[in-house]
Amino acid sequence: MAAMRTLHTAPASFIVTPAPHLVSPTPTPRGALPAKAPPAAAATIQSHARPPLSPRVGRRRPCARAASSGAGAVVASVEDAKRDVLIALSQIIDPDFGTDIVSCGFIKDLEISETLEEVSFRVELTTPACPVKDMFEEKANEVVAALPWVKKVNVTMSAQPAQPVYAGDLPEGLKKISNIIAVSSCKGGVGKSTVAVNLAYTLAGMGARVGIFDADVFGPSLPNMVSPVNRLLVVVAPLTAAVIVTTPQKLAFIDVAKGVRMFSKLKVPCVAVVENMCYFDADEKRYYPFGKGSGTQVVQQFGIPNLFDLPIRPTLSSSGDTGIPEVVSDPQGDVAKIFQNLGVCVVQQCAKIRQQVSTAVSYDRSIRAIRVKVPDSDEEFFLHPATVRRNDRSAQSVDEWTGEQKVQYGDVPEDIEPEEIRPMGNYAVSITWPDGFSQIAPYDQLDMLERLVDVPLPATAAVASS
Ligand SMILES: Nc1ncnc2c1ncn2[C@@H]1O[C@H](COP(=O)(O)OP(=O)(O)OP(=O)(O)O)[C@@H](O)[C@H]1O
Known part of the structure; x- marks a missing residue:
């Protein structure tokens, strides 16, 4: 029994995934989408x-x-x-x-x-x-x-045509999607669906093709209610990045922290925090009915660089009932501007992540070494290709039950070279070897391998990464 429901998918640059409520965007004329805010960064x-x-x-x-x-x-x-x-x-x-x-x-x-x-x-x-x-x-x-x-x-x-940064087999519907953004909170009712819908329409207004998928990752209840034989649906989805939604209460922070840690384990970068229902303006004064600061706490504690405050607005709530998101009904309003900034942030962060992922591991023929760039730093290290191949931990190389090594040291030629290295999302690369074997090498595993030392500086740029 699946606890995931696909609502609207299309060949898209972005899929935004709120959890867990159903939302299906009605196609909107381009002219009705939010006006462009000044770009956050300029060429x-x-x-x-x-x-x-x-x-x-x-x-x-x-x-x-x-x-x-x-x-x-x-x-x-x-x-x-x-x-x-x-x-x-x-x-x-x-x-x-x-x-x-x-x-x-x-x-x-x-x-x-x-x-x-x-x-x-x-x-x-x-x-x-x-x-x-x-x-x-x-x-x-x-x-x-x-x-x-x-x-x-x-x-x-x-x-560029939409293309996933993922070398593995993908369901047909995901083959032409460049980025999947999770909108998450680990807590009910904080505004995930509201943020996801308005973000999706904002990205569409910026020129992206966008679909929305609603997934209940944390609390699927149907499997408990009907006791199916197969409880787990294994699918849809190499996430590019996550946007965390929270509310100002201290209690919300605990749940949000849980979510951030989960994404960290999955190697999905959290690129922004939206602190929803922060304040409202009345009598020319700003009121903070739920206090201040859980968003700031998330940013400080987990180093997520972008924080967006979203006000309490009756129109945001009512737009959920009418089926016309606030960024569409009031494209020049404050809320649309906040979403425009969030959209710019998401697009820029996704571009950076894709760039980082696609150049993270490459093969440098001139020095016959696999080069691994450490994320968010200038550091890099080099690995001997044969060492990488000999340390494959898949069932083809190691017996799953006994742990016995099936591929012996001498089975891998010392001078073996990878034919192709392609990213598998944010956590691994797929390495194709001359015998046709396709090795999935998680970054964590590469990090543990014996490194080459005193590697001469390469004469030319690395070529094998694609
Ligand atoms: N900034 C806001 N101002 C006013 N109302 C809001 C705001 N954000 C969300 N709401 C309202 O709060 C309610 C919960 O929001 P929403 O459904 O987006 O949350 P959710 O996190 O997706 O909920 P659930 O966990 O139940 O799926 C909705 O009625 C929504 O219209």
């Missing part, structure tokens, strides 16, 4: 041009060989023109990745007209909900138009 322009990744590109000034007057200047060839454009665009820095948009691989389909005067390219972002996409478009136009030989710039904005 920045580097003060000096940086060369793009191509080793052929030098540090020369854009169009240095063109006529010096600027207006009416010419460029010698399409190749030179493309080089100029990439150098110009590499001045734009993605605030989340701290890298220029050329190195991030965002520039696609760069074309120069035969007359060498018109430039066309596409900027492909990691998510359609990128909070700084307008800024990127504006700056891309600006820096390319500033090249003296350019008369016209055509910029198209797009986003």
Whole structure:
């Protein structure tokens, strides 16, 4: 008997999962969605041009060989023109990745007209909900138009196709979903469904395709009521991140702490805390009927960086009954602004998590070592591939019942190299070996293995991670 009910899923950039009440968003015209709040972070322009990744590109000034007057200047060839454009665009820095948009691989389909005067390219972002996409478009136009030989710039904005950061088998419906966000509290009635629904509509308003799934993770009661033979439904869901909902009471903190610890065990980063029903305004005064501070306590104790205070609003409650979420019915209101900030935070944190996960473990052919980056730090360590393979703990390598080692030391060639390394969500990588064996290696396990010491600095960037 399943204690999970799917309400509305679609090929989506995001799935938001409240627990445990049923909520099914009614499709809403785009125009009715919340207005954009100012982005939390802005794309920045580097003060000096940086060369793009191509080793052929030098540090020369854009169009240095063109006529010096600027207006009416010419460029010698399409190749030179493309080089100029990439150098110009590499001045734009993605605030989340701290890298220029050329190195991030965002520039696609760069074309120069035969007359060498018109430039066309596409900027492909990691998510359609990128909070700084307008800024990127504006700056891309600006820096390319500033090249003296350019008369016209055509910029198209797009986003990468939705794709999970997960190498394992996924149910069909999850194969085109990039991020799954859990909205959780471990306590009933604090506003999970309210937050989940409004967050989902906000993300949709930012350009993401969003579905909502309602899952009762902690307290499924139906299995107890009917005593099924199979009590456990094993599914849906490599979570990208969690948003914790709490209320200001001290008692709420205890339950929330339980949830944060659970997500920590599951290696799911908690990216934000929403302290719901914090206050209300009346007679030009602000009242805090439930006291202050459980959200702050969660942030301080668990280091979750983003705290959002949500007021008590009769309209938030009544919007649950009417089927039109507050961010839709009052897109310019205070509550919509809070959700807009929460949405920006979620999108940015997810982008960072995906970037971190996809580069966490890679194989560096030049030094024949598996490189492991320690999350949230500059630290990294190296492992001998054969050591990783010999320490596989799956049933294929170790007898599940006796613990007897089935794969012997000598069975693994000393010079074995992985063919592919792919992330399995936030907790493990899948390593494919030349004999076709696919090893699931949890980060915790990699952390325990004997490390290579005195590893020479790699000559080239790691290549095997995808
Ligand atoms: N900020 C708010 N202001 C006013 N009413 C609110 C607010 N947040 C939630 N509510 C109301 O509180 C009640 C509980 O909220 P909600 O159903 O979202 O909580 P939940 O955590 O999902 O509950 P459960 O654990 O029972 O599933 C609802 O009636 C909702 O409309």
